[in-house]
Amino acid sequence: MKPKTIIEPFKIKSVEPIRFTTRDEREKLLKDAGYNPFKLHADDVLIDLLTDSGTSAMSAKQWAGVMEGDESYAGSKSFYKFESAVNKVTHMKYIIPTHQGRAAEKILFSIVGGPGKYFPNNTHFDTTRANIEFSGSVAEDILTEVGMHPEERADFKGNMDIGKLKAFIKEKGAKNIPLCMLTVTNNSGGGQPVSMQNIRDVKEVCKKYSIPLFLDACRFAENAYFIKKREPGYENKSALEIAQEMFSYADGATMSAKKDALVNIGGFLAMNDEQLAMQCRNLLIVTEGFPTYGGLSGRDLEAVAQGLEEVVDEHYLEYRIKSVEYLGNKLIDAGVPIIEPPGGHAIYIDAKRFLPDIPPERYPGQSIVCELYMEGGIRAVEIGSVMFGKYDENGKLIPAMMELVRMAIPRRVYTQSHVDYLIEIVLEVYNNRIKLKDYEITYEAPMLRHFTAEFKPIA
Numbered sequence: 001m002k003p004k005t006i007i008e009p010f011k012i013k014s015v016e017p018i019r020f021t022t023r024d025e026r027e028k029l030l031k032d033a034g035y036n037p038f039k040l041h042a043d044d045v046l047i048d049l050l051t052d053s054g055t056s057a058m059s060a061k062q063w064a065g066v067m068e069g070d071e072s073y074a075g076s077k078s079f080y081k082f083e084s085a086v087n088k089v090t091h092m093k094y095i096i097p098t099h100q101g102r103a104a105e106k107i108l109f110s111i112v113g114g115p116g117k118y119f120p121n122n123t124h125f126d127t128t129r130a131n132i133e134f135s136g137s138v139a140e141d142i143l144t145e146v147g148m149h150p151e152e153r154a155d156f157k158g159n160m161d162i163g164k165l166k167a168f169i170k171e172k173g174a175k176n177i178p179l180c181m182l183t184v185t186n187n188s189g190g191g192q193p194v195s196m197q198n199i200r201d202v203k204e205v206c207k208k209y210s211i212p213l214f215l216d217a218c219r220f221a222e223n224a225y226f227i228k229k230r231e232p233g234y235e236n237k238s239a240l241e242i243a244q245e246m247f248s249y250a251d252g253a254t255m256s257a258k259k260d261a262l263v264n265i266g267g268f269l270a271m272n273d274e275q276l277a278m279q280c281r282n283l284l285i286v287t288e289g290f291p292t293y294g295g296l297s298g299r300d301l302e303a304v305a306q307g308l309e310e311v312v313d314e315h316y317l318e319y320r321i322k323s324v325e326y327l328g329n330k331l332i333d334a335g336v337p338i339i340e341p342p343g344g345h346a347i348y349i350d351a352k353r354f355l356p357d358i359p360p361e362r363y364p365g366q367s368i369v370c371e372l373y374m375e376g377g378i379r380a381v382e383i384g385s386v387m388f389g390k391y392d393e394n395g396k397l398i399p400a401m402m403e404l405v406r407m408a409i410p411r412r413v414y415t416q417s418h419v420d421y422l423i424e425i426v427l428e429v430y431n432n433r434i435k436l437k438d439y440e441i442t443y444e445a446p447m448l449r450h451f452t453a454e455f456k457p458i459a
Contacts, residue, residue, distance in 0.1 A: 006322045009315040010412060013060060019043050026374050034454030035370050035439060037379045046377025047418055048410070052345045053218075054100075054258035054265060055410035059310060062262070062303045069299030074290050078298035078305075085305035089220070089240070089312075090247040092270040094277035098288055099295030101218060101256025102127040104269040107283045108214075108254060111276070112178035113137040120168055121181040121216070122147075122160040123188040126387055128181070128216060128254075130448050141401070142168060144198075147189050148401060150339040150350040155230040156195040157339075158186030158223075160202050174209035183216040184223040184246065188383060190404070191219075191324075191343020193226035196234065196245065203249040212251035212273070218259040220246060222344035225317040240312040252276075259345070262307035262411055266300050320344070323419065324409055330423045336430050339404070349426075351384060351403040355436060360385045360399035362438035366455060368405045368429065371436055376425030380407045386441075387450040 021029070021044060033039035037050060048055065058066075070076040083095045098104045105128050113119070113135030124132070124139045132139040142164045147157040160182060169177060182202055184194045206213045224242040228234050234242055247253065252271030257263050271277055281291045288295035296304075310316065321344055328342025337353035351358075351365040358364040365382035372378040381387075384403035392398055407422070429436075437457040444453045 006319055006326070008412070008415065009313075009319050010059070018046055020046065021377055023374060026377060030370060030373055034443070035366070035457065036450075036453055036455060037369055037373055037381070038451050039454075040373070040379060044377075045373075045379045047414065047422055048379045049346075049407040049422075050379045050381050052259060052408040052410055053256060054263070055413065056258075056262045056264065056307075057410070057412040058262060058264070058303060059306070059412075061310070062306045065302030065306045066299040069297060069302045071298045074292055076292055076298045076301065078301040079292040081305045082301040085308040086268055086270060089243055089308055090217075090250075090253060090270050091244060092247065092250075092253065093272050094270065094274065096269040096271075096277065096280055096284055096291065097294030097296055097301065098267045098269060098284070099265060100258055101216075101254055101267040102131065103288055103295060104254040104256075104267050105131040107280050107287065108252075108269060109135045109137065110283060111279050116176060118168075118172045118177050119179065119181060120160075120165055120177065122158055122183055122186050122194065124181070125183060125187045125216070126448060126450070128183070129388075134447070140168060141188075143186070143189055143401075147186070147192060150190070150337065150348070150353070150402065150404075153340050156193055156198060156226075158184070158189050158192035158194045159198040160194070162198075162201050162205060165202065165205055169205070169209050169211070174211055177209075177211050179212040179214050179252070180206050181214045181216055182250075183218075185219045185226070185344045187218070187345075188388070190339035190348045191222075191346045192339070193223045193230070193344065195231050196227050196242070197231070199246055199249050213249065214271075215247065215250045215253040217247070217253045217255040219345055220255070221260045221311040221317060222321065224312070225314070225321055226344060228314075229321075238312070239314055239317055243312065257304045257307065260307075260311045261304045262311055263300065263303045266296055266304045268294075268304075320411065323416075327407075327409075327419050327423065331426060334423075334427050334430070336426060346406045346408040348383070349405040349407070351382075351405055354405075354430065355433060358436070358438050360389070360403060361397045362440065362458065363455070365403050365405045366439045367436045367457075370439070370455075370457075371429045372405075372425060375429050376421070378407070378422060378425055380405050382406075382450065386453065 115136035117137040257266035337350040339348040355364040365384040388400035
């Protein structure tokens with residue numbers, strides 16, 4: 001008999017204490033932070049699910065690599081180890097290190113973007129969209145229809161809608177679309193995977209119109225594992241082999257290594273176009289550093305190289321996916337509305353169904369985020385009209401497609417007891433949801449407002 005309990009595929013060697021707070025303390029702390037959990041001190045958070053980016057626990061081998069880091073300014077041996085590890089996964093010719101994913105995006109879209117340009121994606125995440133829009137271009141989400149319905153179940157809700165992609169290219173003109181992107185897994189769409197067939201189909205459309213295809217590959221290993229478990233023909237292939245096939249259809253990739261490379265900082269640009277790579281390296285030197293370190297220390301390059309080896313271990317991936325699934329299923333069983341099925345790196349509460357009486361312009365997701373912290377010290381993030389809402393010419397809010405609360409699970413950080421505590425807090429908030437308040441924005445920045453916005457509750 002195969003055991004039903006999924007255990008952590010690691011032993012704990014070092015621990016970090018958590019500071020406990022009372023509800024009264026948390027209410028004051030949140031008020032002082034403008035009701036924005038981004039502004040809380042991390043010491044005041046009990047379980048931090050704000051993001052899975054850069055919050056992983058590194059392994060003993062990664063820490064050993066830190067000690068071996070070669071800090072030479074140019075030609076560091078740690079760079080060549082990093083380059084080899086990235087090439088093993090992507091098989092791409094030109095590997096450019098950056099300090100994180102948004103730096104890779106900034107370099108890429110500064111070169112290929114600009115006014116009059118359009119960039120289709122299954123769903124852009126916040127920094128990708130911001131870097132595209134900062135260049136003067138338009139970021140267009142072309143998500144498959146089922147991906148827009150949180151309550152519906154499908155194996156690959158992160159897919160791009162092929163018919164809409166073709167129509168979009170015909171409408172805007174291929175010459176105005178410098179590249180197409182696929183985010184794997186689809187973060188803003190609920191951490192949902194993209195199928196290999198969809199990647200192939202997108203590639204076929206792009207090839208027809210001579211449009212390069214790039215992957216936003218932050219969570220490529222989780223996506224590969226979903227393909228292994230859900231897509232016929234891949235059940236006997238390794239996660240690494242599946243990842244390599246995913247990248248084989250792409251002309252380039254951006255990656256925040258802070259996700260599936262299991263590190264606290266790092267990223268890269270990878271591509272096959274020599275001319276574009278030269279332009280990217282030139283901008284890298286201006287903004288990040290020399291091409292063999294790109295804003296990273298040698299020890300960081302070592303940690304990324306080792307993390308890329310560890311992340312495709314299928315014992316790790318099984319634990320990762322099933323532990324998130326465990327959390328999601330417990331909430332579903334209790335009636336809490338989430339995006340179904342559970343995604344790879346996070347559980348997304350459907351704030352529209354959780355708080356149906358709070359309209360988008362009163363930010364139901366932010367209400368849930370605030371209550372999770374006040375009730376149990378849980379820090380989550382709103383992914384809805386705070387993060388993605390815009391205003392029309394009259395200053396009226398154009399709501400986001402979905403109103404979500406993301407609880408992103410750091411890799412190798414929390415145990416089963418933490419997850420069970422989290423479930424208890426979510427259920428407590430859900431059972432008392434009638435008491436939750438509306439919120440309004442009192443301060444916001446012109447771009448990426450969710451990081452620094454301030455709010456106040458409305459009785």
